[in-house]
Amino acid sequence: MAGAPAYRYDTAVQQPVRERVQPSVRVVPGQKQEKHSTLSNFHVVVVKAVVAVLAVVLCIGFIQVGLASAAYSAASASSELRSEIATMRSEGQSLAVQKSLIASPSNLRTMATEELKMTAPGAAATITLEPDVVAIDASGNLSLTQSIAQAAALE
Numbered sequence: 001m002a003g004a005p006a007y008r009y010d011t012a013v014q015q016p017v018r019e020r021v022q023p024s025v026r027v028v029p030g031q032k033q034e035k036h037s038t039l040s041n042f043h044v045v046v047v048k049a050v051v052a053v054l055a056v057v058l059c060i061g062f063i064q065v066g067l068a069s070a071a072y073s074a075a076s077a078s079s080e081l082r083s084e085i086a087t088m089r090s091e092g093q094s095l096a097v098q099k100s101l102i103a104s105p106s107n108l109r110t111m112a113t114e115e116l117k118m119t120a121p122g123a124a125a126t127i128t129l130e131p132d133v134v135a136i137d138a139s140g141n142l143s144l145t146q147s148i149a150q151a152a153a154l155e
Helices: 041-103 105-114 144-154
Strands: none
Touching: 041 105
């Protein structure tokens, strides 16, 4: 190998020209095979129409079920609201009765004597105060001179 050249540029020349060999194919004349279809075009159209009608009926059924479900949900919520309104009205009436009982004077006296241990006063006295001598000037400040003058007028 030591004496062999690294590259050979004449390899294309050295190789013999090969003849192209044709594959052996034999053509056999035949006939066109027909499909033996059991369904005619009319039958296919009828089946497609039936499937389309069933799809439309199915969609209408789904829509009807959805609307019925929504109606039932709304009716249920309405029934709950009616029961809550009735409960609130009865509670309001009972609170009105309790308010009238608490506000009645006879009930107030009973509660004061029994629960709070209060009694009616034995004697009543009246305190009469003299008129106020403090005077205010036009700007809203206390006026000493006017207050002295009013105190002197009372004596």
